[in-house]
Amino acid sequence: xxxxxxxxxxxxxxxxxxxxxxxxxxxxxxxxxxxxxxxxxxxxxxxxxxxxxxxxxxxxxxxxxxxxxxxxxxxxxxxxxxxxxxxxxxxxxxxxxxxxxxxxxxxxxxxxxxxxxxxxxxxxxxxxxxxxxxxxxxxxxxxxxxxxxxxxxxxx
Numbered sequence: 001x002x003x004x005x006x007x008x009x010x011x012x013x014x015x016x017x018x019x020x021x022x023x024x025x026x027x028x029x030x031x032x033x034x035x036x037x038x039x040x041x042x043x044x045x046x047x048x049x050x051x052x053x054x055x056x057x058x059x060x061x062x063x064x065x066x067x068x069x070x071x072x073x074x075x076x077x078x079x080x081x082x083x084x085x086x087x088x089x090x091x092x093x094x095x096x097x098x099x100x101x102x103x104x105x106x107x108x109x110x111x112x113x114x115x116x117x118x119x120x121x122x123x124x125x126x127x128x129x130x131x132x133x134x135x136x137x138x139x140x141x142x143x144x145x146x147x148x149x150x151x152x153x154x155x156x
Contacts, residue, residue: 002073002091002092002093003091003092003093003094003095003097004090004091005088005089005090005091005092005097005098005099005100006098006099006122007088007090007099008088008099008101008120009077010077010078010086010101010103012088012099012101012120013086013101013103013118013120014120015120016099016101016120016121016122017121017122017128018120018121018122018123018128018131018132019118019119019120020118020119020120020131020135020138020139021116021117021118021119022116022117022119022138022139022142022143023114023115023116023117024114024115024117024142024143024146024147025109025110025112025113025114025115025146026112026113026115026146026149026150026153027111027112027113027150027154028112028113028149028150028153028154029082029108029111029112029113030082030083030106030107030108030113031081031082032153033082033106033113033115033149033153034080034081034082034083034085034106035081036149036152036153037085037104038079038081038085040053040054040055040059040062041053041054041055043064045152046145046148046149046152047145047148047149048067048141048144048145048148049066049067049141049145050064050065050066050067051065051066051067052064052065053065056073059076060075060076061073061074061075061076062074062076062087069093070092070093070094071092071093072089072091072092073089073090073091073092074087074088074089074090075087075088075090077101078103082106083105083106083107084103084104084105084106085103085104085106086101086102086103086104087101087102088100088101089101089102096123096124096126096127097121097122097123097127098121098122098123098124099120099121099122100119100120100121100122101118101120101121102117102118102119102120103117103118103120104116104117105118115146117142119131119138
């Protein structure tokens with residue numbers, strides 16, 4: 001069954017009832033990191049939890065499958081080269097979510113890139129509690145993805 005989520009804007013990255021924020025450093029420049037983020041089909045190569053990804057609606061949307069069977073239909077909310085990539089989840093088969101926005105912001109840092117990731121969501125209290133408990137794992141997953149992406153970009 002597919003659940004439709006509430007439509008939220010970019011400000012949700014700062015106003016969501018629950019925000020998980022993580023930062024990691026990449027050696028690659030912001031432009032290269034952004035290009036990888038905007039290449040939806042490339043995500044499974046560097047983000048191990050993503051088993052399949054494809055762009056939809058001429059690149060304005062995405063369909064993502066995670067390992068374990070969770071699916072998302074998303075709208076790309078921001079694609080600012082070398083600065084920001086953000087998407088809102090519109091539909092999912094994961095129960096309980098009311099709204100979810102993910103934002104990746106990029107800033108030059110010592111010849112590389114400071115990558116900031118915001119996982120902004122709403123759901124009933126048990127879901128928000130579970131998300132808080134999952135924070136260390138989400139952070140590990142994010143840092144691992146950035147390291148893998150950095151290696152991929154270094155290898156050309």
